[in-house]
Amino acid sequence: MDKRWLALYENNLEAKSTIEKRTLTDLLNDTANKHGTNTAITFYGKTWSYQELQKYSEALAGALHQDQFDKGDRLAIMLPNCPHYLFSLFGTFRAGGVVVQVNPMYVARELEYILNDSEATHIVILSDLYPLFKSVRNKVPTKKAIVVALKPDAEVELEGDDILFDSYLKGASAPAPQHSLDPEVDLAVLQYTGGTTGVSKGVMLTHMNLISNTEQTYDFMFSGDVSPPHNAKVVNVLPLFHIFSLTCCNFVTIRHGGNQILIPRFDMPEVLETIKREKPFQFGGVPTMYVGFNQVGKYKEFGLDLVESYVSGGSSLPVEALEAFEAGTGRKLCEGYGLSEAAPVTHFNPSFQERKAGSVGIPLPNTDAKVVAETDAGWEEVGVGEVGEMIINGPQVMKGYWRKPEETKKTLRDGWLFTGDLAKMDEEGYFSIVDRKKDMILASGYNVYPREIEEVLYGHSGVQEVIVLGLPDPYRGETVKAYITPKPDSTLTSQEVIDFCRKQMAAYKVPTAVEFREELPKSAVGKLLKRKLRDEEVAKVKAEQSS
Structure with a gap:
């Protein structure tokens, strides 16, 4: 197996974290014993x-x-x-x-x-x-x-x-x-998936799944120049019911005895005023939050340049948004990758190495990852730079889906978690997510990845947010449609969007339809919801057929 990313660990990180077998109750008790009088929670x-x-x-x-x-x-x-x-x-x-x-x-x-x-x-x-x-x-x-x-x-x-x-x-x-309790067997959390691929499934996470991911994430995030000060302040506005917040903003903060500043919902003025007032060490967010910060600007006025650690996850962060935020704050914004089934983190951009825009980074300690394709001989690892499905192995991988043995068998095979995400690995071992396997568009026999088109569109000065979908087409099989929220005061037209894309991609990838919306549908954590738009289009087609 190709583990070229381990060369990047040198002098900063061990390939394996030391993970003690314990429960999440032990995690809290250990911190309370060491830092009992430290502030654990701040709330209004x-x-x-x-x-x-x-x-x-x-x-x-x-x-x-x-x-x-x-x-x-x-x-x-x-x-x-x-x-x-x-x-x-x-x-x-x-x-x-x-x-x-x-x-x-x-x-x-x-x-x-x-x-x-x-x-x-x-x-x-x-x-x-x-x-x-x-x-x-x-x-x-x-x-x-x-x-x-x-x-x-x-x-x-x-x-x-x-x-x-x-x-x-x-x-x-x-x-x-x-x-x-047996931490490796007994469940701690049932984390229900969003139901993007059908009925919502309960991801069974044991105490050791969550303890392992807490230790892996802690070791990886703080092995470089960035380390949390005593009773470090961490703004936690990501909802705790979401696995990103639960592990990365909550358990990791408890692991180092930090102070979670809890905010019930993402309200831009409140979040900015909180950052200005509290001067936190760390902020974790999803891409739409960083897009919003860029829209407001005024990075120094609200002290965004004083926050030492910025983390992004939940969905892919547009390169244009990442670079604009880093230019405005002078701080590194590190993107990671994870999923509920892995408690959640598997990859992260290292603070001790280059942060590659558009990449989700390298695997955490104790984590194996590879990009595979199905062949006549079974699932085989593809070459560097080639696209395939990313699969994961590590102590953070779930026990299975609650009372769904058949779904579990499809997702967990021979100890590997099949993520359903299309990815590629570069020469140094950095991984990039190309798209969700189920979101891939098959247009006129060509594979089209919505993420690629979205990245191009984010490079247009008039585009604030975008979702690209493949919709049924009687001639091409599927055709490409872009849903766009333009930036304020933009005069962007559909033809401009299409012309812009034609200059930067093959003809079969260019959207054939563009729809402008004041707002795109989002989940509770601010993740753009392709499924909701797709459901709307299916309902529209059915209505037209029945009329």
């Missing part, structure tokens, strides 16, 4: 130390045990970023349970599906979302809601055995027993 001016985080987690674990919540039982969390998220997270781990991550933007149908699929016995839910749970409770096995009221004057009409979070903690009369 109020702070909690690591000792307090530990205390509230213990109280929740005791209350859950008193409520017949046992080892292996599932607790759903449906909250925005707030201290109660971390109390619930570590309280569930301490009780021997499994956290079910629930997007607070879900509608009733989606919540019903997750609660039924996971068979969660309890849910910790925001008071504003409590009516949503009540609307489905007769259709799900979840017997108790623990309601978080962030506003002191919030009036909540509870029903049945449901209870307010603070009251629930006060009702704990004894600590939870110390469960005997």
Whole structure:
């Protein structure tokens, strides 16, 4: 196997991180023992130390045990970023349970599906979302809601055995027993995929999957010139229900005893004012956030030039946006790659080597990656610079999909995680994502990668955001369509877009249709949603056929 990236590790990093076999409860306890009085959480001016985080987690674990919540039982969390998220997270781990991550933007149908699929016995839910749970409770096995009221004057009409979070903690009369957990076997989190390729699947992540990825990411990020100071401030505006935030912004920060500044949602003025006021050491974001920062500009006015560590993930970062942000801040913006099935990080641009724009970097310690293609002899590694499917092996790779053995067999083969992403590796061992395998367009017999066209379009001065899709075409099989949000005051036309592309790519790649929109659909973490646009187009075609 070709592991040429290991040559880049020299003098900075070992090929294998030392990963102690332990649980996520051990992670918190170790930090609380070392840095107990350090601030663990900051939330709208109020702070909690690591000792307090530990205390509230213990109280929740005791209350859950008193409520017949046992080892292996599932607790759903449906909250925005707030201290109660971390109390619930570590309280569930301490009780021997499994956290079910629930997007607070879900509608009733989606919540019903997750609660039924996971068979969660309890849910910790925001008071504003409590009516949503009540609307489905007769259709799900979840017997108790623990309601978080962030506003002191919030009036909540509870029903049945449901209870307010603070009251629930006060009702704990004894600590939870110390469960005997096998970190390599016992689950910590059910991380539901976004359902972009069908029904949402519960990714089974063990304690060691998450501990391993925390240690791998920590070692890789802080092995160069950048290292966290004492009680480093980390702005965490990425939703904690998303695996990127859970591991990279949460567990890694706890690993070094940092202070998570929690923000419930990405509101540009609030985020900029927080950075200006708090002067954080690190900020983690998705590409749309950095595109937004570029649009505002004023990097020095808000202290963006003082943040030492910037991380991007969740989806591919346009090269034009990356270079504009680095030019404006004078800071390196490091892009990585991961997926829920790998807890999530597998690749990252090293701080101790060149940061290659357009690349997701090199594999983390303890992680093997290769680009393969299916041949008559089976799956074989392709040559340098050739495109194929990226597959991953490492301690962070999931146990499988919850109660979906057939789906698990398709994705995990001979110890390798088949990512479904098309990639290539260069001469030095840096990987680049070409596109999602399922997003590839087959136009007139040619393979067309939407990511390539999107990168070209991001190079146009009038384009702010873009999604490229392949749509059914009776002649070509599929044809290329671009959906664009123009920059403010832009007078961009469809013909200009097409002419611009014609100068920079082969004719079969050039979009045949362009649609301008004020806003493109995004997920809760700001990831552009191709699936939603594709669904709209399919519905439009069906409507035309039936009329």
